[in-house]
Amino acid sequence: MSNPQPRPLGTRIKKALPQYLAISPYFFFFFVFGAMPVVFTMALAFTNWSGLGDFDLIGFTNFKYLISDPLFYKSLVNTLILWVMGTVPTLVLATILALMLNSTLRFSTTYKVIYLIPNITSMVAMGMLFSSIFSSQFGIANAIINVFGFENIAWLQTEWGIKIAISCLTTWAFVGYNALLILAGLQAIDKSLYEAAALDGANSWQIFFRITLPQLRPIILFVTLMSTIGSLQSFTESQVLTSSNSGGAASAGGINNSGLTMVMYFYSVAFQENRYGYGAAIAWGVFVVVMFFSIINWLVTRERKD
Template identity: 45%
Template sequence: MATAPAVDKPPVTVVETAVTRPRTGIRKYWHLYVAISPFYLLFLAFGLVPVGFSLWVSFHRWDGLGSMEWAGLSQYRYLLSDSDFWGSVGNTIVIWSLATFPMIFLALVTAVMLNSAVRFKNVYRFAYFLPSVTSIVAVAIIFGSVFSTNFGLVNALLQAIGLDQVAWLNTPWGIKAAIATLMTWQWTGYNAIIFLAGLQTIPGELYEAARVDGAGTVQTFFRITLPLMRPVLLFVLVISTVTGLQSFSEPQVLLQTTANESTFSGGPDHAGRTMVLYFFQQTFDNNDFGYGAAVAWGIFLVVVLFSIINWRLVQRRGEE
């Protein structure tokens, strides 16, 4: 029986192998990496490099122009004993407390009202969100007039009901109350929109089942709404902590006409000098960029610490 002659296959060349081999990794998706590279390049140039440089500067004495002098940990040791820094930390915590908790309560109530509104929903949302996109400098100037001692709207209302005037921008607690009111007005609408988005993800069947079981409005709110809104509440609390502890424009603009020492002094008795305001004072008023960088890292640690505390408190209540 005859067999077919064997046919020799041509050898596979290196060129054919390179052509048929599929490309993987960076070679295959290089155009996608190029498309997203501007973000990372900008983050590297204006984010990561400045952060690393500030950490390096914090270990030196530097006036911003001359040569750097190695200081080691001496500036951080001085920071731990700096009464002015810890005074600014106390001012910031008090202002943050006066602003954050009323703001979260008002934002949640506003979100519930917006969620139950039938007509003009978009108009209400725009009106409540408008303060968060308004220039904080312009708003602070307006609030400075509102809390003016002689011609302010707040004192006019107090006199109308028979109370005495309050020197809001010249007393320690008046300054803190004015700054906290400004921050509450600025961020209530923004957080209300976030709460509203969370409320709209709760299934309506849960509320219908609760009404069938005879639950009232208050029971429904505390047994259904709040437990399901806990992740959103945690997000709002952490974001409010980060932004509130870094307040700068509010006291700087609101108190610039009453500052005794400098633009960043925080008003009489330094009652409105927040941590970031103290950082700017050390860096740009005193031209001490090394110690200013150490203050900035101290602020970072304070913000991280409070964010972790808030996160743990909300998580613990959720586990209970």
């Protein structure tokens, strides 16, 4: 039996053309809003453009200044602190909520919707809410500590108070979403593993640490990695909670720049001081930091095979 002859190239292109036309809008918008800005930002980092006038090439001057800029390192340290203060509580609380949801038989769908609401609520709106919660005079946070005999704390006028407020807002916003991801991982675990462990006399703690946690490793890796990427690019939380004190990079982020994140520093330099060239260099610095810690995070949390 003879092999079928391949169809001419023109015929194959004509047949596949509708499919390529169907997906062409994605590539168009990716090129316009994704690829072109990346290329433009890289080119802009080698200039001192202020938003108007000519593009004056200055070589690696912006990058040389970036690696010696104390305010950039201040924003980097703040970002890393907020990453730890936001990611660790979020992961712990999300796991606890997922375990509770997994053991709940009634109204589980209602609980899932309730836990997801903070994630789909405007971060600006939640930031305004948390500004009231951490108000120096009439905030709920001070009302709670007053019950235990402590005096009011000026949360948004102290360095660690700002960090606590930002991390609480981050945790509130993402704990429900991450809980649903972990819940999906819990429901995918083979129930026969729990039955075998029960027959062997394992208690609840042993089951959790020997079965549940290892089986959740891929989900925890994903949640941790996405939380790391999101936290290192945080902006809105700090901007909303400290916006009244922002008038440029030098005063951004509240008292002693304690809430200044890397992306907020980029925003202040580029869009408040109109130093777009140096702002582009900061953006690439943020990219390098995010990639570095994402790789470290993946190497630490990935599954090791013997």
